Amino acid sequence: MNDQRKVIRCRVEYWAQRLHVRPRLVRVQRMTRKWGSCSTSGIVTLAADLADQDTDFQNFVIAHELLHLRVPNHGRLFKALMTAHVPDWRRHEIRR
Numbered sequence: 001m002n003d004q005r006k007v008i009r010c011r012v013e014y015w016a017q018r019l020h021v022r023p024r025l026v027r028v029q030r031m032t033r034k035w036g037s038c039s040t041s042g043i044v045t046l047a048a049d050l051a052d053q054d055t056d057f058q059n060f061v062i063a064h065e066l067l068h069l070r071v072p073n074h075g076r077l078f079k080a081l082m083t084a085h086v087p088d089w090r091r092h093e094i095r096r
């Protein structure tokens with residue numbers, strides 16, 4: 001496993017415990033249009049080059065995708081949970 005994957009998987013482990021979620025599968029791969037995604041079947045996909053971004057941004061993207069395991073949309077509950085766990089989340093953009 002290369003360093004980018006290690007960095008991301010380690011951070012996913014931290015956030016999965018913190019958010020009390022368990023992804024069915026975590027994929028770390030090349031992504032060109034998004035930093036991450038979460039399928040309804042519980043598969044979380046993250047961009048490998050997320051590992052080269054600031055820690056704050058990594059936390060934002062990983063928390064965002066993992067929270068989708070609990071809340072599938074971007075509604076009020078989702079935003080409230082983001083604010084609880086990543087207070088400054090609004091300064092980041094999930095799309096690249």
Ligand SMILES: [Zn+2]
Nearest residue numbers: 064068074094
């Ligand atoms: Zn989302």
